[in-house]
Amino acid sequence: xxxxxRWTLADGRDLLFFALPGRAPVPVADLRPLSPRDPEPSQxxxxxxxxxxxxxxxxxxxxxxxxPAEACPLCPGPSGETSEVPAPDYDVxxxxxxxxxxxxxxxxxxxxxxxxxxxxxxxxxxxxxxxxICFSADHTGSFADLPAAxxxxxxxxxxxxxxxxxxxxxxxxxxxxxxxxxxIGVTLAHPxxxxxxxxxxxxxxxxxxxxxxxxxxTHGTNLFADLLAAERAEGTRIVAQTDHFTAFxxxxxxxxxxxxxYPNRWVHNLTDLTDDExxxxxxxxxxxxxxxxxxxxxxxPYMAALHQxxxxxxxxxxxxxxxxxxxxxxxxKLKFLAAxxxxxxxxxxxxxxxxxxxxxxxx
Amino acid sequence: xxxxxRWTLADGRDLLFFALPGRAPVPVADLRPLSPRDPEPSQxxxxxxxxxxxxxxxxxxxxxxxxPAEACPLCPGPSGETSEVPAPDYDVxxxxxxxxxxxxxxxxxxxxxxxxxxxxxxxxxxxxxxxxICFSADHTGSFADLPAAxxxxxxxxxxxxxxxxxxxxxxxxxxxxxxxxxxIGVTLAHPxxxxxxxxxxxxxxxxxxxxxxxxxxTHGTNLFADLLAAERAEGTRIVAQTDHFTAFxxxxxxxxxxxxxYPNRWVHNLTDLTDDExxxxxxxxxxxxxxxxxxxxxxxPYMAALHQxxxxxxxxxxxxxxxxxxxxxxxxKLKFLAAxxxxxxxxxxxxxxxxxxxxxxxx
Numbered sequence: 001x002x003x004x005x006r007w008t009l010a011d012g013r014d015l016l017f018f019a020l021p022g023r024a025p026v027p028v029a030d031l032r033p034l035s036p037r038d039p040e041p042s043q044x045x046x047x048x049x050x051x052x053x054x055x056x057x058x059x060x061x062x063x064x065x066x067x068p069a070e071a072c073p074l075c076p077g078p079s080g081e082t083s084e085v086p087a088p089d090y091d092v093x094x095x096x097x098x099x100x101x102x103x104x105x106x107x108x109x110x111x112x113x114x115x116x117x118x119x120x121x122x123x124x125x126x127x128x129x130x131x132x133i134c135f136s137a138d139h140t141g142s143f144a145d146l147p148a149a150x151x152x153x154x155x156x157x158x159x160x161x162x163x164x165x166x167x168x169x170x171x172x173x174x175x176x177x178x179x180x181x182x183x184i185g186v187t188l189a190h191p192x193x194x195x196x197x198x199x200x201x202x203x204x205x206x207x208x209x210x211x212x213x214x215x216x217x218t219h220g221t222n223l224f225a226d227l228l229a230a231e232r233a234e235g236t237r238i239v240a241q242t243d244h245f246t247a248f249x250x251x252x253x254x255x256x257x258x259x260x261x262y263p264n265r266w267v268h269n270l271t272d273l274t275d276d277e278x279x280x281x282x283x284x285x286x287x288x289x290x291x292x293x294x295x296x297x298x299x300x301p302y303m304a305a306l307h308q309x310x311x312x313x314x315x316x317x318x319x320x321x322x323x324x325x326x327x328x329x330x331x332x333k334l335k336f337l338a339a340x341x342x343x344x345x346x347x348x349x350x351x352x353x354x355x356x357x358x359x360x361x362x363x
Numbered sequence: 364x365x366x367x368x369r370w371t372l373a374d375g376r377d378l379l380f381f382a383l384p385g386r387a388p389v390p391v392a393d394l395r396p397l398s399p400r401d402p403e404p405s406q407x408x409x410x411x412x413x414x415x416x417x418x419x420x421x422x423x424x425x426x427x428x429x430x431p432a433e434a435c436p437l438c439p440g441p442s443g444e445t446s447e448v449p450a451p452d453y454d455v456x457x458x459x460x461x462x463x464x465x466x467x468x469x470x471x472x473x474x475x476x477x478x479x480x481x482x483x484x485x486x487x488x489x490x491x492x493x494x495x496i497c498f499s500a501d502h503t504g505s506f507a508d509l510p511a512a513x514x515x516x517x518x519x520x521x522x523x524x525x526x527x528x529x530x531x532x533x534x535x536x537x538x539x540x541x542x543x544x545x546x547i548g549v550t551l552a553h554p555x556x557x558x559x560x561x562x563x564x565x566x567x568x569x570x571x572x573x574x575x576x577x578x579x580x581t582h583g584t585n586l587f588a589d590l591l592a593a594e595r596a597e598g599t600r601i602v603a604q605t606d607h608f609t610a611f612x613x614x615x616x617x618x619x620x621x622x623x624x625y626p627n628r629w630v631h632n633l634t635d636l637t638d639d640e641x642x643x644x645x646x647x648x649x650x651x652x653x654x655x656x657x658x659x660x661x662x663x664p665y666m667a668a669l670h671q672x673x674x675x676x677x678x679x680x681x682x683x684x685x686x687x688x689x690x691x692x693x694x695x696k697l698k699f700l701a702a703x704x705x706x707x708x709x710x711x712x713x714x715x716x717x718x719x720x721x722x723x724x725x726x
Binding site for chain 2: 045046047048049050053054055057101118119121175177178179185186194196198202203205207208210211215219221223224226227229230233234251252253254303304305323325334335336337338339342343344345346347348349350351352355
């Protein structure tokens with residue numbers, strides 16, 4: 001992949017063009033009269049009852065909500081007056097979210113919550129990064145529909161953003177993800193994902209690293225590598241295997257459709273993968289999303305979450321992987337996260353992981 | 364409150380009638396040809412990557428789904444042939460869920476996950492209890508609409524169930540809750556709640572108790588009492604105060620509408636409240652739900668979660684309280700739990716807790 005072309009939007013936001021071999025982006029000036037950006041659009045607040053940070057981003061209430069296709073801000077805008085991507089065409093683009101939950105980089109952002117008065121409220125600036133990644137200029141379609149080379153370009157863009165953001169001051173965790181489908185609240189139909197640079201370790205990641213640390217103390221090995229080996233040995237929940245990757249429904253799956261995709265070799269994030277491994281990753285990832293759409297013969301609403309880690313310190317035992325999940329529990333019914341899940345984090349699954357894996361294998 | 368009348372449904376499930384003063388239930392035989400119950404309808408599986416139990420309850424897929432009002436299984440069934448409540452009328456009833464996620468009590472249920480091989484899969488029988496509580500025989504209406512004495516009867520029934528289930532073998536935590544509204548997946552419109560007896564500490568409760576233990580080590584005091592005092596001192600997020608209770612939007616609220624209700628006196632669960640306090644609790648709880656329905660001038664979809672604790676051991680620092688939350692972020696829009704929340708537990712709130720508190724105060 002050649003280096004992306006850098007561009008700047010009317011309100012100063014970064015825009016990056018990632019191009020397929022032989023293609024050259026031709027951006028035009030962004031002529032939209034955009035309001036200046038709020039340098040600190042959000043606040044972090046620490047929930048002392050759970051030990052978790054919450055992002056309070058109050059001005060996002062008016063963000064773009066289900067625009068008609070002809071007003072899609074993610075389609076190419078050759079006039080420079082209609083779109084977040086002022087250009088006649090593009091392959092893959094990444095730009096800063098116009099309505100970010102996190103913005104700005106600050107090295108002195110102290111989020112330690114240890115030594116405080118027993119009754120104080122703890123907050124911090126909402127620094128970090130929220131980016132949008134458009135998978136294709138085509139308003140319809142999905143990641144699963146991309147040609148192989150195009151899917152690889154998206155993955156290369158993820159790798160580029162991961163390397164860049166991990167190097168920024170105050171970014172603790174880089175999270176590439178996709179929300180797909182109105183059923184989970186997606187307000188823009190154009191195929192796209194998002195990339196967050198969190199200024200703290202997210203609660204689920206922190207919990208997983210705690211488990212991995214305890215496992216290493218007890219057994220002297222990496223938790224995720226041991227579990228991957230166990231899934232491969234048992235076999236009943238395997239969905240797909242390639243030279244470099246293994247996909248399985250986890251033993252204790254929480255979602256009606258859930259698949260985890262691990263590289264067979266322990267790495268921390270996308271930047272550690274060889275070109276061969278990255279190629280394989282793009283192919284198997286796309287393959288899994290294709291199976292998702294065939295479960296109910298309709299586009300499946302899903303969330304795709306890339307779990308990435310730094311290679312040292314508290315994140316040293318992290319193991320790069322993707323967690324794919326859907327709330328659709330049958331062709332016509334959704335799984336809702338009601339009080340047991342939402343208030344107590346106690347998940348109740350309606351299907352056995354083994355039956356879901358068998359179904360996904362045969363698709 | 365007089366002792367409830369005990370009854371047995373056709374498949375052997377318990378049914379309890381709680382009656383208003385001067386009223387006497389007149390149940391009839393349950394004549395429905397119900398299938399025998401599965402004694403172990405689910406399995407617990409331990410997610411070693413997060414340290415959390417997941418309930419796999421695969422036969423609930425066919426549970427009752429949005430029946431028409433005339434076929435409502437929670438309305439009184441005087442013939443004994445149509446309803447979960449075979450009686451011409453009732454005030455408040457509690458019965459075992461016909462499609463339970465947890466069932467049966469077992470003292471030898473060992474769920475310790477400590478000393479295991481590094482790559483083993485850990486599971487346990489899905490023991491515990493799932494009960495349904497019908498707030499009223501009236502198919503329409505809601506908790507907020509109940510007369511004061513009737514709301515108190517519901518709260519008394521919660522207290523009864525809490526005392527009973529805390530005494531059962533293998534029940535670690537008693538969770539009284541209500542899911543209200545189709546938007547969060549409620550499939551029966553009849554006003555009702557649920558009561559779970561979990562065989563493990565739910566993940567959110569465990570996280571809160573960890574925080575409370577660390578707080579006591581550092582400060583020597585109860586975390587929740589300190590935070591309640593801080594909220595009362597600051598005042599900006601208070602929604603309602605009575606002699607015995609304080610309701611506030613928490614400093615780090617995760618949901619578009621969220622209110623926590625604490626007794627001013629530290630207790631562990633409903634069974635610790637005096638009759639005066641229970642009276643006050645029913646009144647302020649009903650008052651809060653009334654405010655909820657006035658926010659958007661329409662019935663608000665909500666979840667109500669009673670956080671209850673045992674008074675000793677690992678739960679000794681627990682502080683009884685209710686967490687009320689709604690996913691409705693405006694009159695027309697819902698907050699969806701997409702990848703940041705669902706995959707990483709990283710919540711992003713679209714409104715400031717202070718603005719929500721101000722709105723709820725004035726309603």
